[in-house]
Amino acid sequence: MADIKIPPEPSTDEPHLATGRRSPVSGRRSAAPATEGSGRMAALLVSPTLLVLTIVVLYPTLVALDDSLYGTKGLDPKTGFISDTEPFVGLKNYADIFGAAGDRFWNAFWNTTFFTVVTVGLETVIGVAMALIMHKAFSGRAMIRASILIPWAVPTAISGLLWRWIFNSNGVANALIGHQILWTTEGFHSKVAVIVAEVWKTAPFIGLLVLAGLQVISKEVYEAARLDGASATLQFWHITLPLVKPALLVAMLFRCMDALRMFDLPYILIGAQKNSVETLSMLAQNEASNVRFGPASAYSVLLFLYVFLVALAFVRLLGADLVGDDGKAKPARKRRKTTFSRRTEVTA
């Protein structure tokens, strides 16, 4: 998870210094250029991490890529036994998604996209609202903060079970709306059920990150705005939102990446092999469990690419600052306007 790093307050007169000023950390780094020795030391220190990453990330990814080029083992009709080797089929598993067998893939693809767009959208709105509430000073604030965060602390599998009871044909949801909807059957209502449960669970996550962003906005800005007669709404749109944007974008990026590989919630809440809620992860898992590792790997690779592209788009188009070295990426001109945003550097 992200650890939220708030750099030490710069001394009061510092922000008014020369325009090209770098952030304290990167400034110090460039002042003392790395020697060859320290570079080797750094490589040595990083190598255990790289080794672990190679084993748990790179190797499986490469194997999945390789697997996706093989088909399904055939059945020998004479002996009744499945052959030992998988035939090499090249890119057929990928080409198949454009053929007749692709319906299921595209259905899963649209479900995944739909869930991501809707849940992240709703979570952002609700999460920001939660953060604003948690940020306010009032008695019982600790209680409110804790209770808002509880859903996020519940494991997804457990919250899936909880919501399955709520959306049972005789459950609380139907009692509240006074009309029997069979939530766990196929249809749009099952999508709604998943969205409700997902938003309930993960809006606090966005709330948490936004709260961290809010806490470093200095009070003087609001005081100045109040003196100028800006209303609360104006303050929100013109001060809070722009200043909290870096934190919010990172939170949204994480949520998008999470939502794209959604698996456990629809699986437990609605069930496996339900077309209305089948996501790409569920499809890949289903193929793998039917001992068709080729297509399963192909779907996983496609999901990987999809997640990668979305993340890339976020970083490039919206300028989500993941690594926290915006000093290099952005022109100096722009940096002066975003003095405050620099204070909430969020490292992934």
Added chain:
Amino acid sequence: MNARTIRALQCSAALVAAGLTLAACGSGGDSSSRQSQNASFTGRGPISYVAGKDSSGVVQKVIDRWNKLHPKEKVTFIQLPTDADSQRQQMIQNAETKSDAYTVLSLDVVWTSEFAAHQWIDKLPEKQFPLDKMLKPVVETAKYRTGLYAVPAASDGGVLYYRTDLLKKAGITAPPTTWAEMTSDCAKVRKLPVAKGMSCYAGQFQKYEGLTVNFSEAVNSAGGVVTDANGKPDVDTPAAKKGLDFLVGSVKDGTIPKEALTYQEEDGRQAFQSSKLIFLRNWPYVYSLAQKSAVAGKFAVAPLPGLNGSGSSSLGGHNLALSSFAKNKATALDFMKFYSSEESASTFLKDASLAPPYADLYDDAALVKQYPYLPVLKTSILNAVPRPRVVQYGDVSSAIQQQAYAALTGTKTSAQALKDLQSALQKSTAQ
């Protein structure tokens, strides 16, 4: 302290040495008596038994009995999750990595073909098991093509639970044997003031394995088949349509309540116990639980109804199979004989109410007293038809769920659903 450790070490070393000699003797003696065709069943020593979580504790009890008799060939019980899908997944993972961690596998009856075709399990010597004393449909589930690949350990069949008190009040003396009788009995019962708001019938119609069971039962009970004797799909027939039409029509006219489309076994049981249902198709496990509920003493079981006369149940239960990659297969074979023996089966029935594969246990007076449903269950299993025995069972089952569910929810006509099902099944069995 130190001296004690050394003594313990010496002791255990001696034990190990003794064990090795004994094991060597044992395997030498046994292999000579074995038929030459089963030369692969050699090696003696510790093995493992792999099955889903056992909440009753009876499995460990039976294994302990074996371990006491065979201290050199100890069996370790490896418990997998309760959920059948994850059990299957872990067993497949074990087979794909050719690991010898799992020796004897407890397979769900529908997995036999898949495991046998992939050669994950060994072909067993048929003559060494008392198969002729077992119920014939149960033995069929353990076969792939012509060979025996597993031994039945426990069976299961669907039965019809019905409310005796309500039927009696409505003047009905015997439980229904056909669907038409059931519907008319229902109509009579629902006219009673006590039965106000009750629904007639439910099974397991949520889109999951239970729907495959219930659909197959409906088709078989109407005289149709899902796959024929050779495993070829033949479901687009008038008989199969009559079976599916019963389910579809019942949902439409309210005989089956709409919410039954979300029912798995437990939901149906809850509904029956809270007097929402007059008839319920479920497994025998419900019996003892319902005896402790509000409907205790007010219900009984009957064989499943069909189109013209008694219906056919699907078969549940578990078979024992021997992992191809295991060690100590001679021990494993002996353990399988022990575990699937009539004596063990009667322990499983007494302690955990698992339906035995042995025919005569169903007629045992003492057991029938403990489980009054046994004679009905025997009829159910004898009339049962195994679910499609195909290698790609997962695909077949999901195709059935897909089409049956579409028909039940009214997005497809039953004729169209069966036609689509036939072509989907042809595709997945052709691989």
